[in-house]
Amino acid sequence: MTAAQKTIAGRVDSLPGTPPALDMQGIGKAFDGKPALEDADFTLEWGEVHAIVGENGAGKSTLMNVATGVYAADSGHQSIDGAAIAPRSPTEATVAGLGMVHQHFRLVESFTVAENVLLGLGKKSRVRSASEAAALVSAKSAEIGLPVDPHRIVADLSIADRQRAEIVKVLLLGARILVLDEPTAVLTEDEARALLDFVRRLARQGNAVVLITHKFREVAAFCDRITIMRHGKTVLSGAQVEGISEEEVARLIVGETLATGGRPDSQPGALRLSIKALSLSARAHGQGLHNLELELREAEVLGIAGVGGNGQEELVACLGGLLRPASGEIILGGLDIVAGTPHERRRAGLRVIPSDRFATGMIRELSIADNMALTSVSEGAFGGPLFLRRDGMRRKAEMMIDAFDIRGATPERSAALLSGGNAQKVLLSRELGPGMKVLVAHSPSRGLDMKATQFVRTAIRQAVESGAACLLISEDLQEVLSLSHRVAVMNRGTIVGCRAADDVTPEWIGALLAGHA
Amino acid sequence: MTASTNKHRTRKCLVAITAALLASAATGANAFTLEGPPKVAFIYASSAQDGGWNEALEAGRKAVEEQLQVPVAVTENIPEEATKLRAAIDLYVKRGFNIIVGTTYGYSAPMAEAAKAYPNVAFLSASGTNNGPNMESFYARTYQGWYLAGVAAGQATKTKKIGILAGFPVGVVNWDINSFALGARSVDPTIETVAVFTNSWWDPVKEGQVAQAILDQKADVLATNLSATSALDAAEKAGVPSIGFQLDMSHAAPKTIQTSVVFRWEKYLVPTIKEIIDGSWKPEEFGAFEGLDKGVVDLAPFGPGVTEETKAKIETARQAIIAGTIDPFQGPLKKQDGTVVVEAGGKLDDAALWSMDYFVEGITGTMPAKQ
Amino acid sequence: MLDAAFLVRRQQPGLFLSALSYAGGLAFGLAISAMLLVQAGVPASALIDEFLVAAFLTSDGLSQTVTAALPLILVGLASAVAMRVRFWNIGVEGQLWLGAVAATWVALHEIGPESLRLPLAFVLAALAGSGWIAISLVLKQRWGVNEVISSLLLGSVAFLLVQHLLFGIWRDPANSFPVTAAFPQASRFSALGWGQLHAGLFVVALIALAVWFLLERTRAGFYADAVGLNRQAALATGLPVRRTLAGLVLLSGALSGLAGMVVVSGTEHRLNQAVGNGYLFSAIVIAYLARAKPFWVVVVALALGAVFTAGNVLKVFYGISEGMIVLVQGTVLISILMAQFFSTYSLNRPS
Structure with missing residues (x-):
């Protein structure tokens, strides 16, 4: 029995022979020679909420960026609703019915929600004015039960409001398959619950949803199937969520069992x-x-x-x-x-670990060694009052990289290239230093x-x-x-x-x- | 700085120049000899077709080319910076050009340095200040022409108020204004001259506004000491007699123009370059400084409104200046504030002309303070 | 069409790739320029001769190029130093004028003993330049006045001040022209006997070295990078943000002021209304192409010096207009910027 035929409570069945909403096989993608995806597979059926889980840098977002045409795959095949497609841009993917809501919303802050939708619809659309777009937004919002005020300026909206606006926008552009990249990371518990409820409802109406997440609770409570990625490969492809334990998921994600805090x-x-x-x-x-x-x-x-x-x-x-x-x-x-x-x-x-690392904690463009030394340099470490000993900073950074097990880091690498977890380790290695x-x-x-x-x-x-x-x-x-x-x-x-x-x-x-x- | 230290500085400066000239005179007693076939280059700081100063020199250049049958090259838009000018001179000299003509006062000092480096190249510097065994600065006694223009204006005015607009308060401009006023007062000593500086060498819009302002003060003759014709346009519109400068500007005010004070540089450039080629050139110690007598300064043909009486008066004055019986700046000469510059019987020497920084009696207008 | 191909930011452009794209951009720009010039009547055979040989390979051309590059290096560094802390110094020319005025004051009024004239002019020019930019700095830090506007406008004010002096106390005593008297020998950099090159060369070389050292090797340089890249983070991590910003901005002004001194004491030996023109544009171009790195500022300034030299040749012998020269410079600049763009982004075409 294939996954698509198996029925779980409440889910709309895909009929046998119905093509999957999104099918990706053998996807490979490398950046400057470094593989980010290797032979990754992913199958999404209509009517389901499908979780993609994995460590930072495991390739979840890259896979979905390939699916939505942000990146072109180096190898592999992809089809949407049975039709082979290799989208060359997010616009093309959306037209084919696949839309993504990124962690960083693609909204023009100084425009209203309706204006953003108008902008997204582009020249080819018949919609010509912001008021027509506003009517569309209101109608869609009512239809799917997701409250969005089309007339508000994006900059004035809360994060949750912006997210809803983005979702409505993507749906209005024609998406029937919705990819959400860690949508709850920026939300409160209540907001997250409301969003996930909505997502589930959307899937049940015959759409399909991909949820990229870290939180097993969300997977267990809201998703039908789960795909787990590690190091650019699919290690668990489309398993039913029912009957899989948190420990099992954790083991597949990191390859070892984690102690609880x-x-x-x-x-x-x-x-x-x-x-x-x-x-x-x-x-x-x-x-x-x-x-x-x-x-x-x-x-x-x-x-x-x-x-x-x-x-x-x-x-x-x-x-x-x-x-x-x-x-x-x-x-x-x-x-x-x-x-x-x-x-x-x-x-x-006093030491501070800010919520937004790259806003006030670290400097993206500087090297890892520089970031680690940021605070001690002003206290006179590394060299005399004038001269700065960069070799000392380098050695210190090497020690810290070892001590904190910061993966993929060398002292010279730009901090921008670190994954979130490793960037946080750089910050911790600095802030937890002596004198705290x-x-x-x-x-x-x-x-x-x-x-x-x-x-x-x-x-x-x-x-x-x-x-x-x-x-x-x-x-x-x-x-x-x-x-x-x-x-x-x-x-x-x-x-x-x-x-x-x-x-x-x-x-x-x-x-x-x-x-x- | 006080006036006396300033005068002291001027004197010191002149002494220095004289000493340098004497020193060079010892070696440069012989006439300058050119090596190789003559090749002439003109260097302009902006476009040669500027409708004024450069264009007047450009007419001289064309005459040199036609009458002397020598190759003449032209370079435009070389800024008044030593590095840029010197580079251009070096390039010309390297390709065998041996007569270099610079066309702005800002070139003078760098040209003098180049003249020292290239003793076998002749340098001519328009409105320059440096001279030497192979370099001569040249300018014209424009004030003589302006004196004649002043006579024309004095004859034409009924309100006994005439106006002139000019660029910056430098010696060569101040003497034009003063001489213009003195020429008019030679007709009627009660004539008042309104003088305004635009603080720009070329600004047609501003010049038009200033011209209108002068007309509004009931001046009924308007002269411009600048290269643009806006003042003449304004005068033509108001039906007021006008006087142009540098080139014949009658095209701008065909009905009302009286005349224009013009340069005829060919009268200097052709004979001088011919001398250089012949091997008979001896640069003047203090530079060439010719006037009506040689025809370097002249008046353009008179406009339709100029009476025969006026023409005759102008001709008389011209002959007197050429003969030396009148000098525009002869004594008694008083400044605007009444202080005497020259006693009766005396006249200003050239050094005093160049450093002229005052208006003479009869001019309404403000000379910007020196400090 | 936009969605036919799209741009992807490269993770970290390699040095080789950067160098290659830079060279490619330069070659492309020169090729286009050559076509323009041939179109304008310069014989194709003469191009290499005039452009390369005249600017770099003849003794006169090289000395001319280096001489022209000296003030360009200083203004380029001035712009780069300010750029490092994200302060847009659009008043380079104003500070240069003030520096030139200070040097001229020392020279004309014969301030101090002769042997100290140049050192004194050096110090005063630096102070004058930084004093001028200090106005923009204070306006920004106290009242948040945009430095782009204030420094640009103060540039015009500086020029008016120069005009005031040139038509006033400093006009040529012999004929009242708005040019100062020539500087006494004690206020000139001595000639090195190679074209117009003068001892200012050593001064500029030392300054360039010092700025390189400051930015790349010292604590202050480290602060500068942090402050420039992320002011909030620099503040939060306890760096002396205001002091760093102020220090580098004042240094920027000082460097511009010194450029003015090098111009008047090195080549012009007098002050007139033309000596400071065009340096603002050059400064921004140099700092931008050099990505605010002192070493590359020197390289780019020399290249720009060569363009001036070659431009002079074209003007003198082929009657090429000033407009065409500017067009050629612009073409080369745009080509290099495009090449930089493609070394930062890769063009992805769907397979």
């Missing part, structure tokens, strides 16, 4: 960091902070849960010294650093694969066990609960509740999160 084995000690009455006026596109108070002890992880956009970015920026709060105190080791420069804060022992007293980690495992996530959590655990204090700000509740001694909830720019991790109940946290209207 746990709280640092440490007893919180003396007060390390206290934030008093911190306030920040709201900026153009941001949340303000209102009388935010918290205390952090040595050898303690204080997890801050909450829906994204409730002031987490602003809190991290105020702590790191990139934003100047209107009032309040930040006392680190008895010293008020609220007016200090980022440099002075670092010297006081307080670590502010904002969504440290966002977008990382399971193995890299484990690595990050272990690194934080070890740092805390050796005495550091960690403020863990994350929208991933699982992450907060598994690492923290105490859990606080952030809502609308302030801390709305805090209790020991052992006392956290789903009711308590749910109520505090729900305070967010």
Whole structure:
């Protein structure tokens, strides 16, 4: 019995002999001689939600970029709904019925949703005005049950709104096969659930959906079949999700079983960091902070849960010294650093792992060695006051690459070429260095694969066990609960509740999160 | 800086130039001899067809080519920078060109350096300041022509107010303005001359506006010391007599133009280059500085509105200047503010002409302060 | 058609590929230029002779090329240094004028003992240049005024200042022309006896070396890269962002000012209204083609010096107009930029 004929609950059956929605066989693709895909296979049936799972750099996104014409395959065959096709551009793929929603949305920020759709439809379409496009958007949005306001400027939309706009746009351009690249990485739990519900509904209406994801929970709850990729190859092709265990998936993804995380084995000690009455006026596109108070002890992880956009970015920026709060105190080791420069804060022992690594943590275009040395160079390391010893930086980088097992890294390589997990390791190797007293980690495992996530959590655990204090700000509740001694909830720019991790109940946290209207 | 130190500087400068000339005179007592067949090159800082200064020189160049039957090359758009000019000169010399004519004052000093490096090449520098055994600067006593133009304007004016617009307050411009005013006052000492600097050598739009402003002050004769014809257009429109400069500008104001003060460079270039070829050329110590007598400065044919009486008066003045019985800048000569420059019976020497930085009595207008 | 072929960013263009595309672009640009020039009446046989031989292979041509390249190297470095910290110095000419004014002041007013005239002019020209750009810097850091606008406009102000001086206290005392008197010998770089080349060569070489050292080997150079590439990250990781930015921007102004000094003390020996023209365009072209790398700035400046030399030849002997020369320069520039583009992106055609 083939996979296509097997029935699972609720799924629309493909009739025997019906061609698959998307069929890819023996796909190969190399970049500058380095293979990214080798003999990869993938079959998607109409009516199903099909997960593609794998580590960062395993080839999931590349495979789908080939399918949607972003890259041309070096070898292999592809057909959409039975018709052989080698799309030469995303437009061509969309016309053939295959559309992709990327992690970075392809929307013009200064245009309205309707204008973006109009732009995407292009010259050949009969739609000529933004108002016609707006009508289309409203109709589609109602038809599929995905609320989108066609008249809003994209720049004013939340991430979740933008994602919905992108999905509606892709569907309006003619896609019946939807590829979503890690769509929930940027969403809150509720938003993610709503999106996945929608995706499932869409498939059941006779479309087909490919979901690239890291999260087994999503696979188990929302997907019909799963394809697992490792090192550019398909290691599990289109298996039924029913009956496959998380351990089995993890083993196939990384080739070994992963230990599950746990709280640092440490007893919180003396007060390390206290934030008093911190306030920040709201900026153009941001949340303000209102009388935010918290205390952090040595050898303690204080997890801050909450829906994204409730002031987490602003809190991290105020702590790191990139934003100047209107009032309040930040006392680190008895010293008020609220007016200090980022440099002075670092010297006081503060380290920050920002949620967006390449925005404020690392510099994409610089080499890995440079990125690792970024903070110590300004403290006078590597050479004299004038001369910079690049060989020293290189040796240090080599050591760090070894110690942190940073794959595919050499000191000279540009940081931009690293996968998310390895880039995060570069950042950790630098920030967890000597002198660290307080670590502010904002969504440290966002977008990382399971193995890299484990690595990050272990690194934080070890740092805390050796005495550091960690403020863990994350929208991933699982992450907060598994690492923290105490859990606080952030809502609308302030801390709305805090209790020991052992006392956290789903009711308590749910109520505090729900305070967010 | 005070006026006295400035004067001191001027004197020091002249002393230096004289000393240099004396030194070179010892070696250059013999006439300059040319090596090889004569080949002439003209170098312009902008287009040769600029409707003014360059075009007047270009007419001279054509005369040299026709009358002397020698090869003449032309290069345009060489900026007034030592490196760029020197490179052009080097290239010409290397290909056997041995008579180089530079056409702007900015070329003068770099040409002098080149003249030292190439003693067997003759250098002629229009409106230059440097001279030597194989280099001569040349300019014309344009003020003589402007004096005659002033006579014409003085005859034509009824409001007793005439106007002139000019580029920048440099000596060669100031003497034109002053001489124009003095020529007019030789007809009627009550005539007032309005002088305005445009602070540009070529800006037709601005020149048109300035011309209109002068006419609005009830001036009824308008002269331009610039290369564009906008002032004459304005005068023609207003039906006011006008005077052009550098070339015959009658095409711009056929009805109202009186005359134009023009250069006839062929009167200098043809004989001088002929001397260079013949081996009889001896550069002037302070450069060639000819006027009405040699015809290097002249007036273009008179316009229809010029009376016979005026023509006769101009002719009388011309003959007097050529004969030396009048000099436009003879004493008594007073500055705008009344200070005496030259006592009765005296006249300005050439050094004083070149460094002229004031308006004479009878001119309304502001000379930009020197400091 | 757009979707017939598409561009893919190469992961890391190799050195060989970069060099090859650069050379290819240059060759392509020169070929097009040659066609244009032949069309305009330059005999094809004379082209190589004039272009290559005259600019590089004759003693006079080479000295001319190197002489012309000296100020170009300085303005190229000025532009490159500012580019490193993403500060758009569009006021290179203004700072150059100010530097020239400072050097002229020392020369004409005979400031200080003779042996110290050139060192004094050097220091003052650098200070004048950086002082001029400091205005744009302060305007940007205090009030967020766009430096493109402010530095460009200040360039015009500087030129007006020069005009004011040239028509005022510094006009030629002999005839009032807007040209200063010639500099005394003590204020000129001594000639090296090879064409117009002068001792400024050593000064420029040392400066170029120092800038290379600063950008590629020092702590400040490291900061500069970080600040230029990602200001927020540099700030967040505790780098001295403001100091680095200010330092390099002031250095940029100083280098432009020194270019002015090298022009007036090296070749012109006087100040006039023409000496500073055209350097802004050259500075941007050089820094851009050299990708703000000091070594390549020197190489590109020499190449541009050669283009000027060759352009002079064409103007002198073939009556080629200024417009045609600019067209040729533009053609070569565009070709190289296109080649750079294709070394960064690969053209993918579906198989």
